[in-house]
Amino acid sequence: MRPLATKILQQKLEEFSQKHPGWKFAQLFYEPETARTNYIISAMGGSGPALFWGASDNIGPLVELKVIKPLEQYLDAAFLDSFITEPIAANTWFQGHLYQIADQVGNHLCLVYNKKLVPDPPKTMAELRKLGKELTKDLNGDGKPDRYALAWNYTEPFFAVPFIYGYGGRILDENNQPTLNTKATIQAAQLIYDLANKDRIIPLECDYEVSNALFLDGYAAMIINGPWSWGTYIENGIDIGITRIPQIDETGLWPSPMVSPLGYSVNINLEGEKLMVALELLKFLTSAEVELQFTRALGTIPSRKQAFFDPSVMQNDLIRSSIYQLEVGTLMPGVTELRWIWDAMRPSYQSIFTGQIKPDQAALAMQQLAERLITENRE
Amino acid sequence: MAIGVGTIKNNRLAYVYTMPALIVMAAVVVYPFLYNIVLSFSNMNLSHFYNWRIIGLGNYLNVLKESTFWYFLWKTILWTVINVFFHVTIGVFLALILNKDIKGKSYFRTLLILPWAVPQYITALTWRGMFNSEYGAISLMIDRLFGIQIPWLTTEWGAFAACVITNVWLGFPFMMIVALGGLQSIPDELYEAADIDGASWWHKLRNITIPLIKPVMIPAITLGIIWTFNNFNIVWLVSNGGEPADTTHILVSWIYKSGFRYFRMGYAAAFSMIIFLILLIFSFNFIKKTKAAEAVY
Numbered sequence: 001m002r003p004l005a006t007k008i009l010q011q012k013l014e015e016f017s018q019k020h021p022g023w024k025f026a027q028l029f030y031e032p033e034t035a036r037t038n039y040i041i042s043a044m045g046g047s048g049p050a051l052f053w054g055a056s057d058n059i060g061p062l063v064e065l066k067v068i069k070p071l072e073q074y075l076d077a078a079f080l081d082s083f084i085t086e087p088i089a090a091n092t093w094f095q096g097h098l099y100q101i102a103d104q105v106g107n108h109l110c111l112v113y114n115k116k117l118v119p120d121p122p123k124t125m126a127e128l129r130k131l132g133k134e135l136t137k138d139l140n141g142d143g144k145p146d147r148y149a150l151a152w153n154y155t156e157p158f159f160a161v162p163f164i165y166g167y168g169g170r171i172l173d174e175n176n177q178p179t180l181n182t183k184a185t186i187q188a189a190q191l192i193y194d195l196a197n198k199d200r201i202i203p204l205e206c207d208y209e210v211s212n213a214l215f216l217d218g219y220a221a222m223i224i225n226g227p228w229s230w231g232t233y234i235e236n237g238i239d240i241g242i243t244r245i246p247q248i249d250e251t252g253l254w255p256s257p258m259v260s261p262l263g264y265s266v267n268i269n270l271e272g273e274k275l276m277v278a279l280e281l282l283k284f285l286t287s288a289e290v291e292l293q294f295t296r297a298l299g300t301i302p303s304r305k306q307a308f309f310d311p312s313v314m315q316n317d318l319i320r321s322s323i324y325q326l327e328v329g330t331l332m333p334g335v336t337e338l339r340w341i342w343d344a345m346r347p348s349y350q351s352i353f354t355g356q357i358k359p360d361q362a363a364l365a366m367q368q369l370a371e372r373l374i375t376e377n378r379e
Numbered sequence: 380m381a382i383g384v385g386t387i388k389n390n391r392l393a394y395v396y397t398m399p400a401l402i403v404m405a406a407v408v409v410y411p412f413l414y415n416i417v418l419s420f421s422n423m424n425l426s427h428f429y430n431w432r433i434i435g436l437g438n439y440l441n442v443l444k445e446s447t448f449w450y451f452l453w454k455t456i457l458w459t460v461i462n463v464f465f466h467v468t469i470g471v472f473l474a475l476i477l478n479k480d481i482k483g484k485s486y487f488r489t490l491l492i493l494p495w496a497v498p499q500y501i502t503a504l505t506w507r508g509m510f511n512s513e514y515g516a517i518s519l520m521i522d523r524l525f526g527i528q529i530p531w532l533t534t535e536w537g538a539f540a541a542c543v544i545t546n547v548w549l550g551f552p553f554m555m556i557v558a559l560g561g562l563q564s565i566p567d568e569l570y571e572a573a574d575i576d577g578a579s580w581w582h583k584l585r586n587i588t589i590p591l592i593k594p595v596m597i598p599a600i601t602l603g604i605i606w607t608f609n610n611f612n613i614v615w616l617v618s619n620g621g622e623p624a625d626t627t628h629i630l631v632s633w634i635y636k637s638g639f640r641y642f643r644m645g646y647a648a649a650f651s652m653i654i655f656l657i658l659l660i661f662s663f664n665f666i667k668k669t670k671a672a673e674a675v676y
Contacts, residue, residue, distance in 0.1 A: 037639045061642075065428055144513075155622070205512045205533050207619065214514075336425060343641060347625040354533050354623045373641060377424045 004231040008297055009285075016284050023277055036061070043067035048267050050278035051285075055107050056092040056260040059099050060336035068265040070097035074279050083286075083303050087326055090261050090303035094334050102263030102303035103286045104294065107332075109152075109162055109224050109257035110325040111246065115239040117221035124247045125191070132201030135221045149201040151211035152224035154192050155353055157345035158258065159224060163188035165256035165330055166248040171345075176337040178374070180345065181367035187250070189352050189359035196353070227322060231298035242299075242321035244328060259329030261303060295319065301326070337374055344370035418648035425642035438649030447633065448650070452657075455608060455629040458543065462607045465547040467600060470554025475588075477555070478562040488559075495552035503616035506545040507532070510617070538618045538627040546613045550603070557599040561592030597669045604665070605658055611635060630654050 006029050013025040028049060030038055036058055042048030044067060052058075052068065062068045075098070083090035083102065092100035113121045117135060122128040132149035139146040153159045161171060169184020195202045203210065203220075212229065214220035216236055223229075224245060233240045245255040264282050266275070284290065291302035292310060299318040302308050313319055332338070348365035351357045357365070387394065419438055423431035442448050477488055494502065509516040510531035522528055531537040565587065573583050611631045618627035621636060628636070631654065638647030 033640070041639070061425060064425055065642075203513055205530065209508070210511055210514065340641070349624075350622060351624040354530075354535065356535075356624065376643065377426050377641075379422075379426075 004235055005228065005294065005298055008294055012285060012290055012293075016281055020277060020280075025281065032058075040065055040067055043267055043269060046269055048269065050267050050270055050274065051264045051282060052267065053103075053262070053264050055262050055332065056100055056102075056334050057258075057332045057338055059092050059094045059265070059334040061339055062265060063094050063097075063099060064336055067268050068099055069268050069270065069275075070099060071101065071266060071279075072098040074275075075101070079283070082305055084305055084308050087323065088259055088261065088329075088331055090263070092261060092263070092334060100261065100263045100265045101282055101286050102261035103291055104227070104263070104300040105261045105303050106227050106259055106301045106322060106326055106329075107262050108259040108322075108326055108329045109159060109226050109245065110242045110322060111222060111244060112215070112225055112230065112233065113222040113241050113243070114215070114218065115241050117218070118241075121222070121241060121243045122246045123244075124249050126249050128246045129195075129199055129201065132195075132199060136201045145200065147219045147221070148203050148214065149220070150195070150222045150224070151203055151206050151214045151220035153208040153211055154196070154202065154206060154224075155350050156208070157342055157349055160188060160192060160349065162224075162245055162255035162257040163191055163248070166245075166251065166253050167191075168251050168253060170330070171341055172333065172335075172337060176333070176335045178337075178341050178344065178367055178370035180341070180370060181363045185363040185366075186359040189349065189362060191248075193352055193359065227298065227300045230318065234299070240318070242318055242325070244325045254328040256328050256330045257325065258332040259326055260332040263303065336377075340373035340377065341370050344373055415648050415651060418645055419652045421645045421648075423644040423648075424646075428642075428644075431645070434645070438645045439653070441646060442650050442653060448630075448653075451628050451630050451633050454539070455631075458539070458614075458629050459604055459607045461543050462546050462550060462610075463600060463603050465543075466550040466554045466603055466607075467596070469547070469551040470556075471558045471592075471596075473551070473555045474558035474562055475584075477559055491555060492552045494548050495556075499549065499612045500616065502549055503545060503613050506541065506548070507617050507619070510541045532618070533623055535623065535626040538623060542614050542617045542627065545617050546607070546610060549613065550607070554596075554599060554603065557595055558592055561595035562588065564595075565591045593669075597666070601662055601665055605662065608658060609654075 006027060009027055013027060017023060017025045029035075032054060035052075035054060039048055039052045040062070043052075044065065048067075052062070059068075080091060080098070084105065088105050090102040090105055091098060092102070111121060118131070122131050128150070135147070135149035136145050137147045138144060164171060164182075164184050167184035167187040169182045169188070170179050173179050192202075196204055196206075203214070206214075211220065211223055212225070212232075215223040215225075216233065216238070230240065230242070245257070247254050264285065266278055266282065270278055286304060288302070288304045288306040288310070291300075291304050291307040292312065294300050295302050295307065295313055295316075299316070299322065301319060301322060302310075302313060307313060345366045348357065348362040348369065351365075352359055352362050417433075418431075420433050420435060421431045422434045422437075473491055477484060477491075481487070510518065512518050512528055512530045512533065515531070518529060518531065529537060531541045569587050569591075570583060573587060578586070608629070609631050610629070614627065614629050614632045615621070615635065618632075620640075621628045621632060625636070630650070634647045634650045634654070637643045637650065
């Protein structure tokens with residue numbers, strides 16, 4: 001959750017607390033990785049927040065570590081039926097139990113563009129390269145680009161995976177085994193490397209904060225980012241458009257970002273009245289009214305049928321564009337193996353951009369590390 | 380020295396007074412430490428978090444035979460030596476200046492303590508932003524002055540240097556304050572006597588100042604070494620968790636990653652026990668050799 005989202009959530013918590021005098025409701029915000037680690041540590045110690053909010057790929061590790069509660073016995077069928085199942089199932093079942101109730105679906109990367117700079121967004125990588133050369137500009141005449149065509153957190157594997165799928169690859173198979181040492185991984189890594197080093201249309205050094213700041217300040221015409229960021233762009237007065245990440249020319253495939261529901265899980269340590277209040281809060285935060293407030297402010301895709309099919313959602317250009325990208329997304333599995341695959345990808349993938357290794361060596365190294373991490377943790 | 384029943388009886392009140400502290404110490408230091416020892420011999424990981432078992436010395440052997448350990452050990456030693464050297468050199472140098480009767484002394488003293496007063500988290504993230512090779516303040520300044528772009532955060536040694544610079548900036552105020560305290564406790568008569576004998580500035584520094592601030596500096600340096608050796612925050616935050624490619628780690632940041640990102644708890648526990656032994660042996664020998672525990676006067 002980002003600043004605007006935390007602000008709305010705070011208002012909702014205050015609203016809920018009025019109906020529950022004697023109870024206090026507070027939120028803690030951390031980046032996804034830190035949030036997961038902190039939650040696990042606190043819940044294993046017998047405390048921690050009542051509700052944990054995040055993407056559904058957390059569910060595997062959280063279940064294995066026994067820090068979240070199965071919810072099917074507390075929620076009736078009518079409530080569960082009120083959530084969407086298409087384009088992706090909103091609620092997350094794992095090993096036969098319900099562990100997460102979503103307040104939004106998607107969490108997927110899209111191409112976000114500043115309409116003032118890019119009236120007509122590129123549809124293919126060739127178009128992106130061509131447009132990129134026009135948009136990347138040396139504004140102060142020092143011989144170095146000040147404005148880039150595109151910026152995104154490309155050294156983070158999650159932000160590179162759409163391109164692997166765009167080249168026809170994938171990162172894990174049906175048996176949850178890594179499939180990283182493939183031609184698709186090599187081609188995807190090479191493409192991103194070339195955009196930075198050959199075409200020079202993306203910055204050479206770009207993490208999440210830098211890319212976001214560049215886009216916000218008009219120094220990047222486009223950014224690849226997810227629904228959590230759109231509210232901030234709108235709030236800052238940027239006229240944004242959203243579309244699919246440009247098609248890969250060689251394969252004719254669209255890059256496929258990971259998609260997942262985002263929602264609430266319940267702390268394993270909750271019992272009695274506290275559990276009942278937490279469940280009420282969960283129902284309140286996933287109600288159609290609350291979801292619509294988030295949607296209107298942030299452009300998120302609601303998970304409740306009533307909110308999803310609301311005319312204000314269906315006719316919203318940003319959300320329709322977001323769903324357009326979602327349609328070519330890949331459902332992120334909730335299995336624990338995915339955690340190790342992300343961790344295995346990061347070092348070798350980043351080494352490509354430091355010039356230490358070539359994409360083919362990186363693909364082999366990440367495959368080997370993923371296999372090792374899975375074996376070590378499963379043995 | 381053996382503690383007899385008589386001694387305990389005679390000092391009963393003293394033991395009662397210290398008991399709360401002992402109980403808290405046992406709960407927050409002794410118990411976790413012993414638990415960590417047990418875990419270091421276990422196979423605890425994400426798949427065996429509740430059904431873990433003792434597997435003997437396997438984790439220790441894994442740690443010692445991996446090149447990662449030796450590489451990060453070497454890097455940690457380098458990190459510690461460079462940092463402590465600059466902390467002490469800059470700290471003592473500034474303390475010597477502040478010990479003189481200079482104008483605006485209290486203003487400068489406050490200003491120089493500021494890096495220490497700012498939360499490490501904020502300092503680290505601010506410096507990280509300043510090291511961005513295209514947009515960071517440091518990079519822009521170097522570019523304007525020398526016309527070169529340094530890829531601080533995307534190369535192994537660039538990121539290491541960025542962490543060192545940040546930590547030097549954060550660490551020298553502590554040494555400065557300690558050295559200043561030591562300098563102020565040196566009687567002026569010693570310098571006056573040296574002046575009468577015609578001693579130069581260098582002779583006074585070598586024969587009076589350094590020996591007399593040694594008793595306060597040695598424990599501070601020992602602490603500095605241990606803190607720097609274990610300084611997780613700066614390395615983790617400036618390098619964004621070991622980037623690029625998990626090369627910017629010191630031993631403790633690697634343990635954190637193994638334990639709390641990869642959930643290899645047994646392995647991480649063994650790793651931490653090895654670090655504990657390294658620091659224990661070092662501190663013991665360092666204090667013994669430098670006679671830091673002995674009285675000076």
